[in-house]
Amino acid sequence: xxxxxxxxxxxxxxxxxxxxxxxxxxxxxxxxxxxxxxxxxxxxxxxxxxxxxxxxxxxxxxxxxxxxxxxxxxxxxxxxxxxxxxxxxxxxxxxxxxxxxxxxxxxxxxxxxxxxxxxxxxxxxxxxxxxxxxxxxxxxxxxxxxxxxxxxxxxxxxxxxxxxxxxxxxxxxxxxxxxxxxxxxxxxxxxxxxxxxxxxxxxxxxxxxxxxxxxxxxxxxxxxxxxxxxxxxxxxxxxxxxxxxxxxxxxxxxxxxxxxxxxxxxxxxxxxxxxxxxxxxxxxxxxxxxxx
Numbered sequence: 001x002x003x004x005x006x007x008x009x010x011x012x013x014x015x016x017x018x019x020x021x022x023x024x025x026x027x028x029x030x031x032x033x034x035x036x037x038x039x040x041x042x043x044x045x046x047x048x049x050x051x052x053x054x055x056x057x058x059x060x061x062x063x064x065x066x067x068x069x070x071x072x073x074x075x076x077x078x079x080x081x082x083x084x085x086x087x088x089x090x091x092x093x094x095x096x097x098x099x100x101x102x103x104x105x106x107x108x109x110x111x112x113x114x115x116x117x118x119x120x121x122x123x124x125x126x127x128x129x130x131x132x133x134x135x136x137x138x139x140x141x142x143x144x145x146x147x148x149x150x151x152x153x154x155x156x157x158x159x160x161x162x163x164x165x166x167x168x169x170x171x172x173x174x175x176x177x178x179x180x181x182x183x184x185x186x187x188x189x190x191x192x193x194x195x196x197x198x199x200x201x202x203x204x205x206x207x208x209x210x211x212x213x214x215x216x217x218x219x220x221x222x223x224x225x226x227x228x229x230x231x232x233x234x235x236x237x238x239x240x241x242x243x244x245x246x247x248x249x250x251x252x253x254x255x256x257x258x259x260x261x262x263x264x265x266x267x268x269x270x271x272x273x274x275x276x277x278x279x280x281x282x283x284x285x286x287x288x289x290x291x292x
Contacts, residue, residue, distance in 0.1 A: 009047035009129040009138025012115035014060035014106035028063045030133045036274045043131040050144035057103040058124045072096040111231030117221040125215045132209025146252050151212045160210030161249040166181045167198040175249045176202035188251030
């Protein structure tokens with residue numbers, strides 16, 4: 001049997017981003033700027049670093065700006081070139097050269113599983129990554145690259161996971177899992193519980209917004225029963241997949257920022273600004289003088 005390779009990454013990005021209103025009334029949440037790049041670009045760069053050659057954006061009405069961001073801007077490039085702004089010109093060109101970008105529409109907000117299902121025809125019969133753009137993972141080795149290396153070993157679906165202490169686990173999907181004796185970062189999954197009540201969680205291993213899924217997930221998503229609100233839950237699809245294939249969790253190395261939350265977005269902004277080569281020293285000096 002031929003070894004499967006992860007070449008494509010799906011980005012569910014059709015939500016309305018209501019937690020950031022009024023900023024997201026016109027601007028997609030995925031295009032909010034974290035220091036000097038939109039959120040979606042951090043995820044795309046992570047996917048490319050993991051070896052993904054094609055990016056699939058699952059969007060909705062009014063979100064074509066995301067596609068425009070990764071497209072060539074002839075007018076901007078011509079203007080920068082005419083003014084001799086070569087450094088900025090290279091930055092603009094680099095964005096359009098990151099990867100092949102395709103997109104598909106999710107006409108109705110019917111859940112994460114439904115969003116992933118919209119990418120079926122573009123993914124085809126091969127494994128693929130799923131990256132939630134508002135989960136920003138700061139890691140020396142990009143999170144998805146770590147997961148692809150684990151997939152190359154297991155050839156099975158893998159869910160990004162981190163330890164969430166205490167009752168905070170109730171805000172996440174949670175894994176019932178056992179560490180692999182040969183690789184403790186790999187977690188053999190026996191069940192998943194979505195937002196368990198405090199004290200009922202099978203572990204403290206939370207699912208985060210990084211997945212590698214085999215193409216059989218599409219069959220599962222087409223046959224499972226929608227849950228509350230008529231939404232197709234990705235976790236329900238993965239639980240159905242577990243009847244046929246192994247599924248693993250993966251404890252990645254790195255720090256995750258929940259940039260889909262206002263406070264998480266602010267924390268990420270501060271941390272990324274402090275690490276920025278051009279801004280870090282000046283920003284740190286200003287923070288020390290700031291009256292707290």
